[in-house]
Amino acid sequence: MKLEVSNLSYSFYGRKVLREISFEIGEGEFLGLMGPNGSGKTTLLRCLTRYLPEATRAILVDMKPLHTLSDREVASTFAVVPQSSSTDFPFTVKDVVLMGRIPHIRSRIASTSRKDIEVVSAAMEVTGCASFADRPFSELSGGERQRVVIARALAQAPKALLLDEPTVYLDISGQLEMMDLVRRLNQEQSLTVLAVLHDINLAARYCDRIALLSQGSLEAIGPPEEVINSDTILNVYGVDVAVRKDPFTHDVFVMPRTVRSRASRDGMRVHVLCGGGSGGPVMRQLVDSGCSLSTGVLNVLDSDYECASDLQIPIVAEVPFAQISDEANDENLKRIDEASAVVVSRFPVGPGNFKNLEAAMYALDKGKRVMVMSGGGPPSIDFIGGKADAYIKRLVEAGATLVEDVEDLIRQLAGTEAVA
Amino acid sequence: MRTGTSKADAGQGRGHSSPFFRRNPVLFIILLGVLLLVSALVSVLVGTLGPIGPGHPERISFSQAVDALFGGGGDMYVTVFWELRIPRVLLAGLVGASLACAGTAMQAVFRNPMADPFIIGVSSGAAVGASSAGLLGLTALVGVAAPALAFVCALATVMVVYKMGTVGGRVYVDTLLLSGVALAAFLGAVVSFLIYFAGEDYHQLIPWLLGSLAAARWSYVAMIAVPAVAGTVTVLLFGRELNALLLGEETAHNLGADPEFLKKIMLMTAALMTAGAVAFCGIIGFVGLIVPHMMRIVVGADHRKLIPAATLFGASFLIWADALSRTVIQGEELPVGIITALCGGPFFLYLLRRSRGTGVMS
Numbered sequence: 001m002k003l004e005v006s007n008l009s010y011s012f013y014g015r016k017v018l019r020e021i022s023f024e025i026g027e028g029e030f031l032g033l034m035g036p037n038g039s040g041k042t043t044l045l046r047c048l049t050r051y052l053p054e055a056t057r058a059i060l061v062d063m064k065p066l067h068t069l070s071d072r073e074v075a076s077t078f079a080v081v082p083q084s085s086s087t088d089f090p091f092t093v094k095d096v097v098l099m100g101r102i103p104h105i106r107s108r109i110a111s112t113s114r115k116d117i118e119v120v121s122a123a124m125e126v127t128g129c130a131s132f133a134d135r136p137f138s139e140l141s142g143g144e145r146q147r148v149v150i151a152r153a154l155a156q157a158p159k160a161l162l163l164d165e166p167t168v169y170l171d172i173s174g175q176l177e178m179m180d181l182v183r184r185l186n187q188e189q190s191l192t193v194l195a196v197l198h199d200i201n202l203a204a205r206y207c208d209r210i211a212l213l214s215q216g217s218l219e220a221i222g223p224p225e226e227v228i229n230s231d232t233i234l235n236v237y238g239v240d241v242a243v244r245k246d247p248f249t250h251d252v253f254v255m256p257r258t259v260r261s262r263a264s265r266d267g268m269r270v271h272v273l274c275g276g277g278s279g280g281p282v283m284r285q286l287v288d289s290g291c292s293l294s295t296g297v298l299n300v301l302d303s304d305y306e307c308a309s310d311l312q313i314p315i316v317a318e319v320p321f322a323q324i325s326d327e328a329n330d331e332n333l334k335r336i337d338e339a340s341a342v343v344v345s346r347f348p349v350g351p352g353n354f355k356n357l358e359a360a361m362y363a364l365d366k367g368k369r370v371m372v373m374s375g376g377g378p379p380s381i382d383f384i385g386g387k388a389d390a391y392i393k394r395l396v397e398a399g400a401t402l403v404e405d406v407e408d409l410i411r412q413l414a415g416t417e418a419v420a
Numbered sequence: 421m422r423t424g425t426s427k428a429d430a431g432q433g434r435g436h437s438s439p440f441f442r443r444n445p446v447l448f449i450i451l452l453g454v455l456l457l458v459s460a461l462v463s464v465l466v467g468t469l470g471p472i473g474p475g476h477p478e479r480i481s482f483s484q485a486v487d488a489l490f491g492g493g494g495d496m497y498v499t500v501f502w503e504l505r506i507p508r509v510l511l512a513g514l515v516g517a518s519l520a521c522a523g524t525a526m527q528a529v530f531r532n533p534m535a536d537p538f539i540i541g542v543s544s545g546a547a548v549g550a551s552s553a554g555l556l557g558l559t560a561l562v563g564v565a566a567p568a569l570a571f572v573c574a575l576a577t578v579m580v581v582y583k584m585g586t587v588g589g590r591v592y593v594d595t596l597l598l599s600g601v602a603l604a605a606f607l608g609a610v611v612s613f614l615i616y617f618a619g620e621d622y623h624q625l626i627p628w629l630l631g632s633l634a635a636a637r638w639s640y641v642a643m644i645a646v647p648a649v650a651g652t653v654t655v656l657l658f659g660r661e662l663n664a665l666l667l668g669e670e671t672a673h674n675l676g677a678d679p680e681f682l683k684k685i686m687l688m689t690a691a692l693m694t695a696g697a698v699a700f701c702g703i704i705g706f707v708g709l710i711v712p713h714m715m716r717i718v719v720g721a722d723h724r725k726l727i728p729a730a731t732l733f734g735a736s737f738l739i740w741a742d743a744l745s746r747t748v749i750q751g752e753e754l755p756v757g758i759i760t761a762l763c764g765g766p767f768f769l770y771l772l773r774r775s776r777g778t779g780v781m782s
Contacts, residue, residue, distance in 0.1 A: 051673050075676030082671065088533055089666050089721040099664050103676035108657040111724075156675070 001027055001062055001077070001159035001192050003048075008058040010043055017043045018055070019216045025160070028190035030183065032203040032224075035213030036237050041196045044213070045162050048194075050074050061159070075103035079153035081163045085145055087138060093148050094133045097124055100155025123154035127181060143174035150181060160192035161185070168198060175199070179206050200241075201253040204228055212236055225252045230310065242310040257284065257310065267291045268413060271339035271363075273356045274298070276381075278347040280307040282373065285406045286343075287311050291413070294339065296332040297324045297356060304347075324355040332359055341369040341413055344400070348381040349388035357391050361398065370400040371409055441718050445725040448718060452732035456513065459736045463509045463743040464489070464501065508636035512742040512756070513735035514648045515633070515697040516707055520734020521652045522690035522697075523708025524727055528662040529686045530593050533716075537694040537708035540600045540687065544607035545577025546570040546698040547629065551614040554625050564639070566628075571699035577603060578691040591683045631704035631757025633742050640700045651693035652731050658682060659724035666721065704738070704757045706764025711737055713771055 003025040010018040018040045025031050033041050046052040048059060048066075056067035061077055069077065079100070100123070101116045124130040127147045132140070137148060146166055153161055163182065167175040183206050186193045197203040203210055204224035211221040214236040220227045225245075233241045233254060240257035267290035272279050275298060284307070286293055296316025298305040308315045316332045318324055324332075332355075336342055342363040349357060363370050372392060382388040396402060403409045441448040465485050480488070480497070488497035522537035530539065538544075549570035581603055585596030611629075615622050627634060655662075661677035669679040697704070715729040738756070741763065745754040 046670075049674050051670055071673075071678055072676040075674060078674070080671075080674040082668075085667055085671065087666050087721075088531070090716060091663070091666070091721045095663065095720065095722050096667070099660070099667070099675055102660050102664055105660065108660075 004060040010055045021218050030186045030193045030208045032207035032210040033196045039213040040216040072103040077159050079156040079158035081166050083165045091137045096137045097151045100152040123151040127151040142169045163195040205251045269339045270341045272343045274304050274345035275347040277303040278345040279304040294335045297328045323352040329355045336363045344372045346373045346375045350383040364398045371403050372400050374402045445719045449728050456736045459739045463739045466743040467746045507638050507641050510641045511636040512738045514644045516738025517731045517735040518648045518693040518697045519708040520711040520730040522693040524712040524730045525655045525686045525690045541577040541581045541603045542574045542694040543703045544604040546574035547611045549573030567699040574695035627755050628702035630755035631702040632755040644696045647692045647696040651689045654689045662723040706760045710764050
């Protein structure tokens with residue numbers, strides 16, 4: 001089945017819920033539909049199923065405009081799996097799955113045909129609910145019910161499966177089972193799938209393409225690795241995320257940082273000397289407390305480098321695994337000149353990055369405030385036979401302040417600011 | 421109808437075998453049909469002048485009664501059986517069937533097992549009609565004027581409730597339900613007001629308000645038969661769609677049923693069936709509420725089995741209740757609504773308790 005949506009707009013009481021949405025879904029494709037609450041995802045699904053019948057001219061199913069189809073044809077084109085299903089009435093699982101045949105039974109008088117029963121049995125078999133076919137639907141667990149509803153959807157023999165956040169009420173194993181089942185149907189029966197999903201990582205893992213809606217407009221559409229990046233997620237959701245690739249599957253996944261506005265970064269200028277993963281939490285909390293940061297010198301691929309780039313902090317960078325070059329060091333010192341305080345995180349010191357400690361001494365010479373994170377133990381992680389520890393002692397003697405932890409650091413910095 | 425897959429049954433290790441009649445609904449419905457015939461026959465023989473019932477100086481034997489049924493044994497017996505008893509039993513059957521079938525439809529439309537046929541204001545509207553007929557000097561329970569007025573007022577009330585619950589062509593069942601409740605309270609006050617001024621006529625109104633089949637006659641039977649039969653057939657034709665509606669209007673739509681059309685036609689049909697029953701026999705409570713419940717326990721929620729079962733059993737149920745109302749007190753006749761409420765109330769409470777374990781009202 002080929003589905004084309006061109007310039008679909010929908011208004012509800014004068015409020016534009018969908019604005020000129022255009023996209024296509026090909027046969028057998030698995031498209032994820034994402035976006036914040038209220039961005040129009042469910043409305044889009046309802047336009048497709050004609051539950052909201054006003055916008056049907058913008059939708060083509062296999063080249064046929066949606067408004068030319070009968071109710072039964074629409075119901076045998078799209079089968080819908082809602083977030084959850086419940087009823088106060090004692091339907092059995094079989095009763096519920098049998099409802100999927102309604103669009104195919106033409107006569108009101110006819111009883112259920114042999115073919116209907118075969119289709120229903122096959123649907124229950126595929127979804128694994130044949131074993132509880134006679135149990136009351138209302139007594140099932142959330143995951144079992146969703147499987148029954150998928151069986152009902154299959155009994156409709158649809159061309160496409162529309163899922164509206166099918167996993168919201170399921171635990172993590174239920175979510176994966178559900179998505180695995182949908183993907184299996186998608187691949188084995190080349191059933192086209194359009195799924196509204198809230199979980200970005202789940203979507204990235206299962207979808208061929210992702211469509212990102214924002215305030216009723218289609219913000220982006222494409223493969224997960226193209227659509228999901230920290231800029232689009234920040235634009236659409238207003239959330240800072242780091243985007244990584246799963247080392248095993250190479251699926252992209254996001255790690256949320258914090259909800260914040262980037263505007264409030266005009267606080268005190270602080271330069272952070274770090275490395276080896278020691279600087280991440282320091283930089284994040286300093287950013288949250290409103291400081292304007294820079295950092296260096298960091299090797300590209302160092303996790304502090306990634307962290308700083310996620311936070312969009314200016315970085316003085318060095319090529320991977322290389323010693324700090326003179327050029328990089330000079331740039332680092334220039335950054336220190338611009339800063340009013342320097343923080344030395346508790347980072348591992350070796351011959352390659354010893355210059356970062358020397359940079360701290362440079363800062364003291366320039367009369368900058370220097371904070372050394374002690375973390376309660378020895379201030380550095382010394383890989384050069386005590387030379388680093390000795391150097392830190394000298395820094396403290398020359399006027400650097402030892403701080404316990406990040407909170408202590410922020411308190412001390414606030415004091416500095418008050419003096420300045 | 422058999423939908424069982426043997427594999428599904430075999431795979432069920434938890435002893436969840438469905439009850440016998442749930443697997444054989446057709447047999448159950450046939451049995452209900454037989455029960456209805458037997459009930460009707462027995463009920464005809466029950467009463468002051470009959471072989472069954474409280475003692476009476478002129479008690480007759482079975483053979484005399486059967487003789488009278490075929491026109492023998494004197495004019496009085498023929499009159500009793502053919503002019504009073506038989507129309508009365510038929511009326512009881514038709515009214516019971518109408519209320520049970522309309523109740524099933526209403527519970528589906530409102531997706532609420534607590535709904536009954538009176539939920540959209542039929543009974544309160546009819547009560548205003550019936551009591552104003554008394555005030556207007558139309559003899560309340562004789563002739564066609566009072567039932568006609570009750571019928572018209574019932575439908576007018578339903579129209580008002582329906583209008584209140586409809587916005588932009590869509591029927592909102594929650595609003596509908598609340599409008600029904602509010603209007604029923606208001607019309608209840610109107611009825612009280614009318615009764616207050618009715619004086620002596622008030623006594624004539626009591627049997628109607630409590631629900632009674634005592635006024636049965638052939639013309640009533642003929643007039644009720646039309647909405648009862650047509651209504652039941654209509655509801656039956658929409659059995660599959662009603663099933664889908666119980667999982668929500670959007671789901672019904674997604675399964676190819678038109679929920680707006682479905683709600684409208686069901687409300688209309690149920691209103692006509694109920695209004696017909698109420699106009700002639702007054703407010704007979706609990707039949708439309710508990711009969712669908714009882715049948716759901718036996719055949720399940722599938723309307724294609726539930727509607728015939730509830731309709732047939734509703735007929736039998738009211739026939740028994742009426743037979744009881746004629747015999748329970750010697751020489752007196754209780755309004756049948758008292759009997760149905762006396763049986764229905766406790767049974768309903770039992771159902772409530774029973775459903776607590778599962779959270780399912782079945």
